[in-house]
Amino acid sequence: MLPQEASFCPCCTASQLAREPMSPPRSEKRREALAxxxxxxxxxxxxxxxxxxxxxxxxxxxxxxxxxxxxxxxxxxxxxxxxxxxxxxxxxxxxxxxxxxxxxxxxxxxxxxxxxxxxxxxxxxxxxxxxxxxxxxxxxxxxxxxxxxxxxxxxxxxxxxxxxxxxxxxxxxxxxxxxxxxxxxxxxxxxxxxxxxxxxxxxxxxxxxxxxxxxxxxxxxxxCSEKQRRTVSWEDTPMDTTADLQALLDDLTLNLSAETELVVELPSVTYTEPLTIRRAMTLQAHADGTEFTAPITVNHMAYSEVTDIHVVLSGLRLCGAGDMTGTGVTAKAPTYLNSCWITNWDVGALAADGGWIWVEKSSFTRNATALRIDTTESSSWGSDLHGGNFIRNGTALDIQRMPGEWMTYYVHNSTFTDNDTVIAGPLADQVRLEDGNYVQQST
Known part of the structure; x- marks a missing residue:
């Protein structure tokens, strides 16, 4: 309960009392003679x-x-x-x-x-x-x-x-x-x-x-003000091959303001060559599925004073060759993995210097290391992982470095099933599995 004189409740944002300015203390004039x-x-x-x-x-x-x-x-x-x-x-x-x-x-x-x-x-x-x-x-x-x-x-x-x-x-x-x-x-x-x-x-x-x-x-x-949005779709723009997609993204990087939100709607194809992303955008998978069998690299990006600079990979399937080599996603800028499936890589997703990785309802299966955090600098970062599904990986979470050793990395509503190691790395003790997680170790 708030004190009676409280004027504001920070939990419900409701005003409790009218605010009344208080006069500053006034200095008393000296009197030459006092009893x-x-x-x-x-x-x-x-x-x-x-x-x-x-x-x-x-x-x-x-x-x-x-x-x-x-x-x-x-x-x-x-x-x-x-x-x-x-x-x-x-x-x-x-x-x-x-x-x-x-x-x-x-x-x-x-x-x-x-x-x-x-x-x-x-x-x-x-x-x-x-x-x-x-x-x-x-x-x-x-x-x-x-x-x-x-x-x-x-x-x-x-x-x-x-x-x-x-x-x-x-x-x-x-x-x-x-x-x-x-x-x-x-x-x-x-x-x-x-x-x-x-x-x-x-x-x-x-x-x-x-x-x-x-x-x-x-x-x-x-x-705050509204950010302009541009959507580019496979229906009217060639992007069936990695070369076409890379050329499109490079052109948009050069000619579209970084303060404009960019959404690229991908076709239902399999991209077989590495892709590099050099500006903030959302890559949205087709409803029938969009697959990458080669790595995606998110390059360093210039910081903006007025908007969050990040990449969103939404609904993508990132499937390695099956021999657990390479890194599926390397994030050197802030990157969201939303509803993605990442499998058969040496490292499924890596947050490198300059970057960070947020996980929202994404699955990591049969990777040597599913998610590795190894960065001390990023224009933005967050201490939460939500809805991860980690199945039969060597190591699920490998926490090497974070932007600030003061951070606690919170894991919410995630599943860890048959992984050899759930949490590893020098900062493993800074990971907290909150209520709502399910952990079943491999035998």
Missing amino acids: CAVLLVVLMGAVLWATLGGRAAQTPPRTDGAQALEPADPTEPTGLSGNYQSDGCQTWYDGADGRMYHLYVCFSPQSDGGGLPASHRSELLPADASGTSPLCLFVEDAEDPSLDVREDFSALLAYHTVEAVAAEGSDTCTILGETDSYYNAGALLAHEHEVTSACTYNDIIWTLHMKTGDKITLRQVEE
């Missing part, structure tokens, strides 16, 4: 404040242009409230324990842990898709950022709220419940949030309610 009794009371009060209280610190010189603000005009609410506010993503706070804290928010931690202050993000999304990503709050010792002061600051914090405030005409993004998935990356607090292209403008307001009564407010901005 001794009054002076004694003042001195005792000062001692009590120093012992139990705290104050919002004056902000050190800023490099990002953000400033402390006066309280919002109640007739023009901005979502910012409290006796110390920042219209940006970071601030400094003088805690009741005498420590100066640097607080900042960002959208995702760095791959090697930690974060960088981030106040704004613009994103292009397909009209029929949503995007989910983290919101993280970090706290550091202002004088020595190498210290882990999260427990110290938590002792001063009563509770926090995160609220999305949409502009007129914009949908409101959804703030999900608090998660500890990013604690090992250094975050003090984290929430996942979900957006669509209709979330054209949202202020994301973090409010920290301190035990002293202070309220510290930080602000982020999320702007």
Whole structure:
């Protein structure tokens, strides 16, 4: 249950109370003469404040242009409230324990842990898709950022709220419940949030309610818009051979904006030569089946500030020659395997440097190694595997390296049947099989 004074429930995103800006503390003018009794009371009060209280610190010189603000005009609410506010993503706070804290928010931690202050993000999304990503709050010792002061600051914090405030005409993004998935990356607090292209403008307001009564407010901005889509179909474009398909993909890579979503609808054929993908796209199998008997390589791709750059392989059958040689899919950029079947390879799918692999309802059968994660860098990554079906592989999951050793790799609703080894690799202990998985070892 939320405290009575809570203004926002992060689980149900429902407003509990009207937000009321609080006036900042005003300094008292000195009086030249005071009665001794009054002076004694003042001195005792000062001692009590120093012992139990705290104050919002004056902000050190800023490099990002953000400033402390006066309280919002109640007739023009901005979502910012409290006796110390920042219209940006970071601030400094003088805690009741005498420590100066640097607080900042960002959208995702760095791959090697930690974060960088981030106040704004613009994103292009397909009209029929949503995007989910983290919101993280970090706290550091202002004088020595190498210290882990999260427990110290938590002792001063009563509770926090995160609220999305949409502009007129914009949908409101959804703030999900608090998660500890990013604690090992250094975050003090984290929430996942979900957006669509209709979330054209949202202020994301973090409010920290301190035990002293202070309220510290930080602000982020999320702007989304619709991503244009182009579909190329086998019905009107030659792509029956690997050479035709490769020429088509190379032409689209050169002549179509990377910020346009590309869907390539494949014919019901078998491609027998290696294929290289050099731009973000979806390769959609034919309803009657599309098969590859040679490897698919997803090359490195330039990072985009406004859209997720990834490849989706949907419904494909990737069948090796039968002698378990080669790698079925090598992902050097973020890649989704959706409803694919991968069989008879030395390595069924490999996430190499620059890439990541998401698995959604895909099957891996009779590979020496079904899925290998061996990457420390990618423009995007996720810590979840959903609906994998791993049957009679030598090793099902081989976790060599991940973007950030702080990550935990969660496996959901997957089946592991008659594999010699279920999980292997130096980071095997960072894999967590959640409830809903089925594991049956080979005898």
